[in-house]
Amino acid sequence: MPQTTITIATRGQGLYEFTHEAQAFVRGNSDGEGLLTVFVRHTSCSLLIQENADPDVKRDLDAFFRRLVPPSSDPSMRWIVHTQEGPDDMPAHIKAALTQVSIGIPVARGRMVLGTWQGLYLFEHRDRPHRREIVLHLGM
Amino acid sequence: MPQTTITIATRGQGLYEFTHEAQAFVRGNSDGEGLLTVFVRHTSCSLLIQENADPDVKRDLDAFFRRLVPPSSDPSMRWIVHTQEGPDDMPAHIKAALTQVSIGIPVARGRMVLGTWQGLYLFEHRDRPHRREIVLHLGM
Amino acid sequence: MPQTTITIATRGQGLYEFTHEAQAFVRGNSDGEGLLTVFVRHTSCSLLIQENADPDVKRDLDAFFRRLVPPSSDPSMRWIVHTQEGPDDMPAHIKAALTQVSIGIPVARGRMVLGTWQGLYLFEHRDRPHRREIVLHLGM
Numbered sequence: 001m002p003q004t005t006i007t008i009a010t011r012g013q014g015l016y017e018f019t020h021e022a023q024a025f026v027r028g029n030s031d032g033e034g035l036l037t038v039f040v041r042h043t044s045c046s047l048l049i050q051e052n053a054d055p056d057v058k059r060d061l062d063a064f065f066r067r068l069v070p071p072s073s074d075p076s077m078r079w080i081v082h083t084q085e086g087p088d089d090m091p092a093h094i095k096a097a098l099t100q101v102s103i104g105i106p107v108a109r110g111r112m113v114l115g116t117w118q119g120l121y122l123f124e125h126r127d128r129p130h131r132r133e134i135v136l137h138l139g140m
Numbered sequence: 141m142p143q144t145t146i147t148i149a150t151r152g153q154g155l156y157e158f159t160h161e162a163q164a165f166v167r168g169n170s171d172g173e174g175l176l177t178v179f180v181r182h183t184s185c186s187l188l189i190q191e192n193a194d195p196d197v198k199r200d201l202d203a204f205f206r207r208l209v210p211p212s213s214d215p216s217m218r219w220i221v222h223t224q225e226g227p228d229d230m231p232a233h234i235k236a237a238l239t240q241v242s243i244g245i246p247v248a249r250g251r252m253v254l255g256t257w258q259g260l261y262l263f264e265h266r267d268r269p270h271r272r273e274i275v276l277h278l279g280m
Numbered sequence: 281m282p283q284t285t286i287t288i289a290t291r292g293q294g295l296y297e298f299t300h301e302a303q304a305f306v307r308g309n310s311d312g313e314g315l316l317t318v319f320v321r322h323t324s325c326s327l328l329i330q331e332n333a334d335p336d337v338k339r340d341l342d343a344f345f346r347r348l349v350p351p352s353s354d355p356s357m358r359w360i361v362h363t364q365e366g367p368d369d370m371p372a373h374i375k376a377a378l379t380q381v382s383i384g385i386p387v388a389r390g391r392m393v394l395g396t397w398q399g400l401y402l403f404e405h406r407d408r409p410h411r412r413e414i415v416l417h418l419g420m
Binding site: 001035 | 378
């Protein structure tokens, strides 16, 4: 059961693709079937499988979540109590809750069974740069 | 580690149950414990485990997501950039991000450990008919 | 492939941490690597990995979901059809759909690889007390 941790350096809110890093880990450890579990060790960013064809999809996704969960400095978010880590912190936790911190992807013939347009993304919800740890676990 | 792909033909937005197909695959390959991973290979539909008793629950779920994420032709969604694949496409990606593309379900005595009222659904977010591929992976 | 079911007694909406119960199960069954799958057998509560440092984060998360999905007695929710199980029931199904019923967590050296601030929670969406069953499956 191979396992590794990769680190992604983020520079503000948005989607950061790491499909190739995950695929390289799978290929280096399997030529058959299995299950890749991708797990992010943080509560203010998350994971997403989404379209990697048109970059506008990434921008629109990010924009939707900003509109659904504005910063706690926004008049509509005055009810937020947890503000001491900055106006982007509590919204980051909420956006992480609305998406996922863990995704399981079946592997066949040493490759993730992603569809043609599916890419694997870290979804950063904080404004400032962060180093994000993602655990990759290849099991049966 | 048995693996198979099933195809569901959808006819517009809504929930399509496939609990029986998944259960048949599990039963055909296990009489003990394991883990079924269900993975959908698309970015404009998703997966959901939900109540399968009252059909109104399905309709209300679908209605909620349509209200939270209206078509890009709706005045409230004018900020959407990715519109060239139709007014239902970008909302479909957003709804997929708000739900899941992968669900892991433990198996005991050759059956998924679903609760009494839990059913397994494909959640179609596009208006037109589609053929959707779901990978079932039975592992340990 | 060890498997067990734990029960959590809830007393109204909110987050109930069970990180220690899950960790005890993992430690009792592994001193190496593996994959813990956590699965909740209900459709009106869900699972969440979130910050366990400041209790205000839990309260703000709960408040956000109550605002996004008010009870069906709320004037903004008059479109809901499934009301016979109470004004908190259909919103509970919707909140479960917006979060998760299953989470996979890699295990290393007999411990879940949770980040420093990550805790594992049952997210109860009903008002009245419930006994909630969670299946823990430790696989490879």
